[in-house]
Amino acid sequence: MVSLSKKTTRRGGRVSRSKKRTGGVTMDHVAREAGVSLMTVSRVMNNVPGVKASTRDSVMRAVKALGYSPNAAARSLARNGAGRIGLLYSNPSAGYLSQFLVGALDGAQTSGALLVIEKCDASLESEAAAIGRLIAGGMAGVILPAPHAESDSAIAALREAGVVAIAVGTGHARPDAHGVRMDDFAAAAEMTRHLIELGHRRIGFIKGAVNQTASVERLLGFETEIRRADPPADCLVEPGDFTYRSGFEAAERLLSSDHPPTAIFASNDDMAAGALAAAHRRGLDVPGDLSVAGFDDTPLATAVWPELTTIRQPVARMAEAALRLVLQESRDQSRRDSRAPIDQLLPHQLIVRASTGQVPDKS
Amino acid sequence: MVSLSKKTTRRGGRVSRSKKRTGGVTMDHVAREAGVSLMTVSRVMNNVPGVKASTRDSVMRAVKALGYSPNAAARSLARNGAGRIGLLYSNPSAGYLSQFLVGALDGAQTSGALLVIEKCDASLESEAAAIGRLIAGGMAGVILPAPHAESDSAIAALREAGVVAIAVGTGHARPDAHGVRMDDFAAAAEMTRHLIELGHRRIGFIKGAVNQTASVERLLGFETEIRRADPPADCLVEPGDFTYRSGFEAAERLLSSDHPPTAIFASNDDMAAGALAAAHRRGLDVPGDLSVAGFDDTPLATAVWPELTTIRQPVARMAEAALRLVLQESRDQSRRDSRAPIDQLLPHQLIVRASTGQVPDKS
DNA sequence: CAAATTGATGTTAGCGCTATTAAAAAGTCC
DNA sequence: GGACTTTTTAATAGCGCTAACATCAATTTG
Structure with missing residues (x-):
């Protein structure tokens, strides 16, 4: 019966429909409520300067009263x-x-952007094809997370097409694209300091994938802090590629050495989880016999046991920031030549959980 | 220098811009190319009946020639x-x-739907609030993945508001909402059969969260197949809640029993990974001493070592199917009373990897 | 004090697409 | 064969919002 109302009850049923249509209130309603013109509402919603504070206020009040939300x-x-x-x-x-997706989606909703998600695999051709589709699709800007943020060819193609590119999660600022990232160097140093403060003087480090600049920064942060330790500390560095398996294998190598470390710092959580597994396999207690630290604070960090001490990378916030930045830049770009790439640094956080502890007694 | 062209060639730039605007071609262009009216193109794009086959063809040809894609x-x-x-x-x-998000987003793009992602935490109030926002936002339909698909209150609220609801990933069809799901019972049975065929006759099972019907189906599928085994098989069932930790603990209990199982089948991959860790901790070789099986084939399944034998749940496809279904139903609902909920079952697949093997010799 | 300059708002015209209605072409019937 | 359906196509009016321009006060200035 309900659905019947579609045609028949143009008056009654339609009431609820006309309300439902687009979330109900439109700018028009708000304008009427606030006693201003539609355009003024638009200006307020877009934070365009040149609206009297009092007017802005009354519009905002009307917006809240009616529960208005703009139609993306x-x-x-x-x-x-x-x-x-x-x-x-x-x-x-x-x-x-x-x-990342959640953060971007969230940002898109608040800022009224339209996100177009494009997928590609690891190959360069696939990446180029995807970039091509995005350009052809008339994007105003493109967000490039982690691995693609390092792709010179992708960024060059976007520049060529006059599309704003934002690189997210690189180790350092790019000269050819705006960037949103965290301070990998400082974060790694901070974690290293945490381990040193716990008394560890022989620390293993598992590197990340070599083609990502963030890996390098993390290693540098680690090494710098090791050199600064007093009393001096020692380190063993093993390669890895951000996968669980590589972490497992690197930890195996570290733990089977003649003089194994008392702590292992992996460049990401996946590898830390691998290290954890390797330790357990040898019957080592974590953190009793060995401390393990990760990086990123992905869900995996709290899914393993013991839960990982790690660095929280504000991924969602970075995605949101990237969205905001790309939006702003694509708007500005059409006005003036703002050539200097913007580099936005978001704060990280050391999260101490159960996987790190005091160095074991030298017995 | 490249970037300079942006501003300087204002006239030239303008031209290319007007083309770029929205990916270039609009329906209008297609209509002109095909020699028909704009509306006819719209009809073709939406598969509305009442267009001569020859007309449809020529439109499609124009669409392809121009690379037209509709503006969502x-x-x-x-x-x-x-x-x-x-x-x-x-x-x-x-x-x-x-x-899931990727699948849904993908489907949204092809079918021209506008996805609005709403987040909530586990509490019922939060869920109710989120549902309220979605209804107020004027959604034509709402997709409820995994845990929310079991929420009677959420579905009732949506029904009340006349919004189409799709439950994804429940254990069985709901009487009050359309559903997209896989056959958890059959999949669990299939995995159990796999273990039995490998010679296992004493199998541990780790249950999933009790408030999800899929957990129950998986258990039932397991038990049914155990009963059917010839020669007969034995089983031990431990509770779990889909977390790594619960899997670890359940496996600890199973392995410390007087007569431990030779295989453990966990209701999801996270718990299987936990079981793997417990086994390694005891120095057991997987699959030499113990076989471990998971369920879902999440990325974790291939992130652990050895890689997990598991059931591939077509999550992305399910999301896409849900999107298509909700779109279709929300359209139909306004026409006629299609009351009988649709239940769409998607195929799963047994993925045999390295974590399961022949039962060890009884030595 | 009239004319030029701001500052704050209102008006108008679409963006690309779909419903709806009107019109035209093609059948159908007696 | 002309009035009457039945297809098929064309034309028009928005959906909710924003850019660009127009307006109209409140200033400022020579």
Whole structure:
């Protein structure tokens, strides 16, 4: 019966429908409520300067009273494609991607952008093809997370097409693209200090994938802090590639050495989990016999036992920041030549959980 | 220098810009190319009946020639909110969410729907609030993945508001909502058969969270197959809640029993990974001394060592199917009373990897 | 004090697409 | 064969929003 109302009850049923249509209130309603013109509301919603504070207030009040929320589709349409943002992803570690997507989606919703997600695999051709699709799709800007942020060819192609590119999660600022990232160097140093303060003087480090600049920064941060330790500390560095397996194998190597470390710092959580497994396999207690630290604070960090001491990388916030930045830049770009790439650094946080502890007695 | 062209060639730039605006071609272009009216193109794009086959063909040809792709924003706007689909998520296992999101996003793009992602935490109030926002936001339909798919209150609220609800990943069809799911019972049975065929006759099972019907189905599938085994098999069932930790603990209990199982089948990959860790801790070789099987085939399954034998749940495909279904149903609902909920079953697959093997010799 | 300059708002015209209605072409019937 | 359906196509009016321009006060200035 309910659905019947579609045609028949144009009056009654339609009431609830007309309310439902687009979330109910439109700018028009708000304008009427606030006693201003539609355009003024638009200005307020977009933070355009040149609106009297009192007017702005009354509009905001009307917005709240009516529970108005702007229609992203209409906005995108009116803006004529500006605000269409592409996001290229391939296959980053599971936790990373979902957090990133959620952050970007969230940001898109608040800022009224239209996110277009494009997928590609690891190959360069696939990446180039995806970039091509994004450019052809008329994106105003493109967000490049983790692995693609390092791709010179992708960024060059975007520049060529006049599309704003944002590199997320690189080890250092790029000269050819805006960036949103964290201070990998400082974070790694901080974690290393944490281990040193716990008394560890022989620390193993598992490197990340070599083609990512963030890996390098993490290693440098670690080494710098090791050199600074007093009394002096010693380190063993093993290669890894950000996978659980590589962490497991690197830890095996570290633990089977003549003089094994009392702590292992892995460049990400996956590898730390691998190290944990290797330790357990040898019957070592964590953190009783061996401390293990990770990096990123992905869901995996709290899924393992004991829960990992790690560095919280604000992935969702970085995605949101990237979205905001790309939006702003793509708007500005059409006005003036703001050539200097912006480099936005977001704060990280050392999260101490159960996997690190005092160095064991030298018995 | 390249970037200079941006501003300097204002006239030239303008041209390319107007082309770039929205990915270039619009329906208008296609219509002109095909020699028909704009509306005919729209009909073809939406598969509306009442277009001569020859006309349809020539339109399709023009679409391909020009590389036209419809503008989702304009579509959503013109349809007046129909095609606005909500997606509620809380905190499913990391791998699950990103796969699901990607699938949904993908489907949204092809079918021209506008996805609105809404987040909530585990509490019922939070869920109710999120549902409220989605309803107020004028969604035509809402997709409820895993944990929320079991929420009677959420589904009732949506029904009340006349919003189509799709439950994804429940153990069995719901009477009050459409569903997209896999056959958990059959899949669990299949995995159990795999273990039995490897010679295992004493198998441990780790249950999933009790508030999810899928957990029950998986257990039932397991038990049914155990009973059917010839020669007869024995089983030990331990509780779990889908977390790594619960899997670890359950495996500890199983392995410390007087007569431990030779294989452990966990209701999901996280718990299987936990079981793996417990086995390694005891110095057991997997699969030499103990076989371990998971369920879901999340990224974790291939992140651990040895890689897990598991059931591949087509999460992305399920999300896409859910999107398609909700779109279709929300359209149909306004026409006629299609009351009988649709239950769509997607195929799963047994993935045999390195964590399961022949039963060890009884020496 | 009239004219030029701001500052704060209102008006108008679409963005690309879909419903709806009107019109035209093609059948159908007696 | 002309009035009457039944297909098929064309034309028009928005969906909710924003850019660009127009307006109208409140200033400032020569």
